[in-house]
Amino acid sequence: MDFEYTPEEQAFREEVRTFLAENLPRKAERGTDFLATWLAKVREKGWVGFSWPKEFGGSDGGLIEQTILREEMALAKAPPLGTSFMGLAWVGPGIMQYGTEAQKKKFIPDILDSKVTWCTGYSEPNHGSDLASIQCKAVREGDHYLVNGQKTWTTGAAFSQWIILLTRTSFDVEVKHNGITCLLVAMDSPGIDVRPIENMAGDRHFAEIFFTDVKVPVENRLGEEGDGWKVTVSALANERSSIGEVTQMFGKLDTLKALVKRTNRQGKPASKDPKVRRTLAVFEAKIAAMKYNGLRYLTKQIRGEPLTSETSVNKLHRASLEIEMDDFAVELTGQSGLQLKGGSDAVENGRWAKSSLNWPNVVIGGGTPNIQRNIIAERILGLPKD
Numbered sequence: 001m002d003f004e005y006t007p008e009e010q011a012f013r014e015e016v017r018t019f020l021a022e023n024l025p026r027k028a029e030r031g032t033d034f035l036a037t038w039l040a041k042v043r044e045k046g047w048v049g050f051s052w053p054k055e056f057g058g059s060d061g062g063l064i065e066q067t068i069l070r071e072e073m074a075l076a077k078a079p080p081l082g083t084s085f086m087g088l089a090w091v092g093p094g095i096m097q098y099g100t101e102a103q104k105k106k107f108i109p110d111i112l113d114s115k116v117t118w119c120t121g122y123s124e125p126n127h128g129s130d131l132a133s134i135q136c137k138a139v140r141e142g143d144h145y146l147v148n149g150q151k152t153w154t155t156g157a158a159f160s161q162w163i164i165l166l167t168r169t170s171f172d173v174e175v176k177h178n179g180i181t182c183l184l185v186a187m188d189s190p191g192i193d194v195r196p197i198e199n200m201a202g203d204r205h206f207a208e209i210f211f212t213d214v215k216v217p218v219e220n221r222l223g224e225e226g227d228g229w230k231v232t233v234s235a236l237a238n239e240r241s242s243i244g245e246v247t248q249m250f251g252k253l254d255t256l257k258a259l260v261k262r263t264n265r266q267g268k269p270a271s272k273d274p275k276v277r278r279t280l281a282v283f284e285a286k287i288a289a290m291k292y293n294g295l296r297y298l299t300k301q302i303r304g305e306p307l308t309s310e311t312s313v314n315k316l317h318r319a320s321l322e323i324e325m326d327d328f329a330v331e332l333t334g335q336s337g338l339q340l341k342g343g344s345d346a347v348e349n350g351r352w353a354k355s356s357l358n359w360p361n362v363v364i365g366g367g368t369p370n371i372q373r374n375i376i377a378e379r380i381l382g383l384p385k386d
């Protein structure tokens, strides 16, 4: 593994840092038009859809530059490079790979220009891990599909304009992965009912969605009828680098260290407590392990080898680490640490309590730990099937 950057890569890092210094004011100094200006500027730089081909409005950015960009953005705690995380991470790449020319023209520019937000309608009440068993039905009637069924846990459903929706177009299949079709559906279509779900931290990020006789034009089908599984799997594989996440984790650790320095434990500064110090050191070592594992994936990608099951290792590792860090902060600050924003003694506006209650975001979202463990056991370690 070579850790050195070329002069060109260093120069790119400097360019990003200079841009951030010139265009990212401190939070307190940001006006109401800050986000719109920021989005326009990063778009102008070609950093939205940085790795996308130029013909689609991207920059053909290389993997290392992409990593540098994510790392510097995360270090500066900059806002995202576009408003549609899912649009940029998998919907856009899915459309570029499987979409018709008309779909590419219609959807790609709006994702890059942050004009639309996408959500993802995969999970159903009885089908999350076992996604290939979905039942939401789409029946072709002439030039449109008629969709009936339910999705759940759909992040951002209440404010997204479009949804990438997995439906079943054929029930008469020998293998459940067949007969699935991917549709791009406008969220304001008649027959769509979005009911937000409140999580235990009091947030309403996700929702259940009911589809009743929703008409979706055939021209909004992504890929061929019955090919939805293939479209989904390769679209999800586009979400690849974990380097930005590692930088965020190092940032979280710094915040935790600052909390420790301000906290007393049994009458003494918590920072003098050997158990506390050891815990912080373990967190740091675990994040470093995640970093080097991420660099190992990156090396593989640079060599042109596709990533497969190995990304499950960092996903699993991060899930447990986030819980350990949040729980540690809550425990350290005692009863006040349990108070949410608005509580009389809430610590740091209740951020650790909230983060601790929000554990399903990193643990369940994107696949549960058991599923990751099965993937690692079967596909990496070659152990027998569960």
Ligand SMILES: Cc1cc2nc3c(=O)[nH]c(=O)nc-3n(C[C@H](O)[C@H](O)[C@H](O)COP(=O)(O)OP(=O)(O)OC[C@H]3O[C@@H](n4cnc5c(N)ncnc54)[C@H](O)[C@@H]3O)c2cc1C
Pocket (backbone or CB within 6 Å): 119, 120, 121, 122, 123, 124, 125, 126, 127, 128, 129, 130, 152, 153, 154, 155, 156, 206, 360, 361, 362, 364, 365, 366, 367, 368, 369, 370, 371, 374, 386
């Ligand atoms: C914050 C958050 C955001 C989400 N956002 C979205 C979204 O935007 N769009 C979307 O479509 N979905 C979304 N989801 C849903 C998420 O993808 C599913 O919750 C997840 O895949 C698990 O599915 P499930 O809830 O049906 O649980 P289940 O699959 O029923 O799993 C329940 C338990 O059984 C275990 N289990 C299941 N199968 C096996 C097996 N074969 N072997 C061993 N153990 C197993 C699981 O590990 C888990 O512990 C979100 C979830 C969360 C928490």
